[in-house]
Amino acid sequence: MSAVSPIIERGTAASRVAGTGVAAIIVLLAIAPQFLSAGAVDRMTALFIYVILAAMWNALAGFGGLVSVGQQVFFGLGAYFAIRLANAGLNPFISLFVSAVIVGMVSWPISLFMLRLKNGEFAIGMWVIAALTHLLVNLDRLIQGETGTSLISLNVYDASTRRVTVYWLALAAMTALLAILFGLLRGSTGAAIRAIRDNEDAAASVGVRVTGTKRLLFVLAAFGIGVAGALWLATAITFQPKTYFSVQWTAYMVFMVLVGGIGTFEGAILGALLFFLIETWFGSTGVWYLVGLGATALVFSLLLPRGLWGTLEERLGWRLLSVGYRVKPPVNAMDTTGEITSLGQTTTSREKA
Amino acid sequence: MSNQIVQGILLGGYYALIACGLSFMFSVMRIINLAHGSLAVLSAFALWLLASRFHISPFLGLIIVLPLMAAIGWALQRFLLERSARGGALLPILTTFGLAIVIDNLLFEQFGADTRSLAPFIGSLSYDSWEWPGGIYVGKLAVVIFVAAVVLLGGLQLFLTRTGLGRSIRATSEDPDTAGLVGVDARRANAIAAAIAMVSVGLAGAFLGMRATFDPYAGATQLLFAFEAAVIGGAGSLWGTLIGGIILALAQTLGAKVHPQGFLIGGHVAFLIVLFIRLYMSGLGLRGLLRLSMGKTS
Numbered sequence: 001m002s003a004v005s006p007i008i009e010r011g012t013a014a015s016r017v018a019g020t021g022v023a024a025i026i027v028l029l030a031i032a033p034q035f036l037s038a039g040a041v042d043r044m045t046a047l048f049i050y051v052i053l054a055a056m057w058n059a060l061a062g063f064g065g066l067v068s069v070g071q072q073v074f075f076g077l078g079a080y081f082a083i084r085l086a087n088a089g090l091n092p093f094i095s096l097f098v099s100a101v102i103v104g105m106v107s108w109p110i111s112l113f114m115l116r117l118k119n120g121e122f123a124i125g126m127w128v129i130a131a132l133t134h135l136l137v138n139l140d141r142l143i144q145g146e147t148g149t150s151l152i153s154l155n156v157y158d159a160s161t162r163r164v165t166v167y168w169l170a171l172a173a174m175t176a177l178l179a180i181l182f183g184l185l186r187g188s189t190g191a192a193i194r195a196i197r198d199n200e201d202a203a204a205s206v207g208v209r210v211t212g213t214k215r216l217l218f219v220l221a222a223f224g225i226g227v228a229g230a231l232w233l234a235t236a237i238t239f240q241p242k243t244y245f246s247v248q249w250t251a252y253m254v255f256m257v258l259v260g261g262i263g264t265f266e267g268a269i270l271g272a273l274l275f276f277l278i279e280t281w282f283g284s285t286g287v288w289y290l291v292g293l294g295a296t297a298l299v300f301s302l303l304l305p306r307g308l309w310g311t312l313e314e315r316l317g318w319r320l321l322s323v324g325y326r327v328k329p330p331v332n333a334m335d336t337t338g339e340i341t342s343l344g345q346t347t348t349s350r351e352k353a
Numbered sequence: 354m355s356n357q358i359v360q361g362i363l364l365g366g367y368y369a370l371i372a373c374g375l376s377f378m379f380s381v382m383r384i385i386n387l388a389h390g391s392l393a394v395l396s397a398f399a400l401w402l403l404a405s406r407f408h409i410s411p412f413l414g415l416i417i418v419l420p421l422m423a424a425i426g427w428a429l430q431r432f433l434l435e436r437s438a439r440g441g442a443l444l445p446i447l448t449t450f451g452l453a454i455v456i457d458n459l460l461f462e463q464f465g466a467d468t469r470s471l472a473p474f475i476g477s478l479s480y481d482s483w484e485w486p487g488g489i490y491v492g493k494l495a496v497v498i499f500v501a502a503v504v505l506l507g508g509l510q511l512f513l514t515r516t517g518l519g520r521s522i523r524a525t526s527e528d529p530d531t532a533g534l535v536g537v538d539a540r541r542a543n544a545i546a547a548a549i550a551m552v553s554v555g556l557a558g559a560f561l562g563m564r565a566t567f568d569p570y571a572g573a574t575q576l577l578f579a580f581e582a583a584v585i586g587g588a589g590s591l592w593g594t595l596i597g598g599i600i601l602a603l604a605q606t607l608g609a610k611v612h613p614q615g616f617l618i619g620g621h622v623a624f625l626i627v628l629f630i631r632l633y634m635s636g637l638g639l640r641g642l643l644r645l646s647m648g649k650t651s
Contacts, residue, residue, distance in 0.1 A: 113628075118442075119385075121385065121584075123385065128580070128581065128624060131577055135618050135621070247573060251450070254447055287461050291459055296451075297451035301440075305437075
């Protein structure tokens with residue numbers, strides 16, 4: 001029996017090389033501000049924030065099966081709490097982080113409520129939460145309604161220090177959040193998460209704690225998007241509720257994840273990169289750019305619902321940052337037992353992420 | 354105060370009108386159309402274009418726009434929703450969200466950021482009112498909208514219970530596979546249901562334009578109103594939608610009384626309270642919060 005038992009792998013040769021590559025890229029990015037112009041540093045910071053947004057929305061929708069169109073609520077709150085904390089005298093850079101922690105804490109009671117809703121009802125329910133939160137933030141006298149306010153205390157740092165610090169913070173936040181997500185997906189929770197993604201009822205029937213796992217993803221996504229909102233505030237300085245609580249942020253997240261590949265770890269990162277490039281090239285075309293984003297998301301959902309990375313992965317068996325298990329038939333199984341081979345093949349083709 | 358209650362009830366008619374298409378589509382196809390509000394605004398812009406460019410009164414314009422909306426609904430179901438629904442329950446949310454972004458921004462591209470209204474094109478109806486006993490003035494337009502909502506809901510109810518087509522739509526909503534076994538063409542039933550839903554959306558868009566102003570990005574708010582009214586109304590019959598609309602409107606009226614910016618907040622809070630009660634009383638809306646039980650005659 002042991003002669004024909006399938007081989008279980010946690011990665012491919014490519015994924016081991018990719019692991020080293022990722023470490024090298026992060027080191028390169030960390031020293032990059034030395035060589036980049038001020039404008040390029042700002043753009044790279046935006047890219048890191050997009051990666052965070054895409055990865056967090058993907059964690060929620062792709063892995064937790066929770067499509068939310070109200071994630072802008074956590075983006076807005078991340079910025080809002082940072083303003084509030086800085087106004088109370090906390091160091092602005094520290095308040096960025098503390099703010100995200102508060103967003104994560106706020107998301108917990110929301111999850112008690114919202115996770116009872118299913119599919120589309122959850123999606124719009126979150127939108128209502130976002131709309132209500134936006135209105136309530138407007139009532140805060142410090143914010144002065146839609147006029148907004150600024151993170152004034154950041155002005156004590158000179159522009160270049162501020163720029164590079166925010167760049168490093170964004171890079172660190174992105175790396176840490178991706179690492180947390182990667183660890184989560186690769187560990188024992190990851191098996192539960194993928195089981196829920198593939199079939200919620202079946203997962204529950206074999207003893208997966210569906211609601212607990214979803215709640216974990218919900219709070220993680222809220223925290224991550226809160227970080228992104230706070231970082232965005234640090235680069236933009238001004239806080240206008242309308243900009244931060246705009247559904248456009250969710251539209252960006254949907255676009256990045258759908259195009260990159262929903263439910264794949266690498267897909268969200270690829271999607272963020274593509275979005276960043278498209279924005280750089282076409283962002284100035286204004287409305288047509290937004291029409292294009294919406295149309296692309298629509299077309300992908302109809303024709304290529306697994307996104308670019310998901311499709312490549314399926315067709316070519318690519319695996320760079322492997323969070324799953326691969327089951328391969330043993331080398332000699334091909335010519336001994338056809339049954340085992342077919343078992344191995346189905347498992348390999350079914351295995352995702 | 355009684356004046357405000359009357360106004361609130363009448364406004365509820367509009368919310369019922371925009372909500373019934375959303376819950377109807379959900380009941381038949383299990384799809385929440387996130388482009389619902391944007392399509393209502395599209396209809397309002399179409400009527401505005403007809404009125405301002407070709408001097409066609411918005412009421413006459415409906416003769417052109419409503420069939421167009423029906424065609425849009427049919428095409429929406431056949432070419433977008435049918436396909437994306439095959440990919441699971443989550444995909445239609447993303448598809449219709451993408452569609453909403455496209456519609457909103459195309460409208461913006463075409464008509465710019467200005468807010469528009471159909472009020473200038475309907476003459477005195479937009480400001481005329483009747484005096485009711487007790488010194489209450491009710492706008493004629495508000496009454497027209499409320500009556501239209503009641504007629505539409507009643508008509509839909511009759512159509513679903515009394516006609517063969519209505520019965521086949523109900524059968525599809527209960528169980529498409531079994532309905533198929535007994536000879537109901539589920540694809541056709543779904544496409545017709547989508548067409549009917551879009552006619553109601555077109556009508557709601559017309560009244561949105563007449564009673565208030567709208568701009569290319571007004572769709573999101575309308576979607577939220579529709580969703581809130583439908584959820585508050587609950588899984589009763591179509592008439593529940595009317596009650597949901599009225600409760601939403603009254604909560605908004607109350608909110609506006611408490612705080613100058615409280616109109617929308619009042620509505621959202623009422624929605625969350627009802628949601629809370631419904632979730633904890635029923636131990637989960639297993640059939641879905643928006644699901645109508647269309648079979649029962651009211």
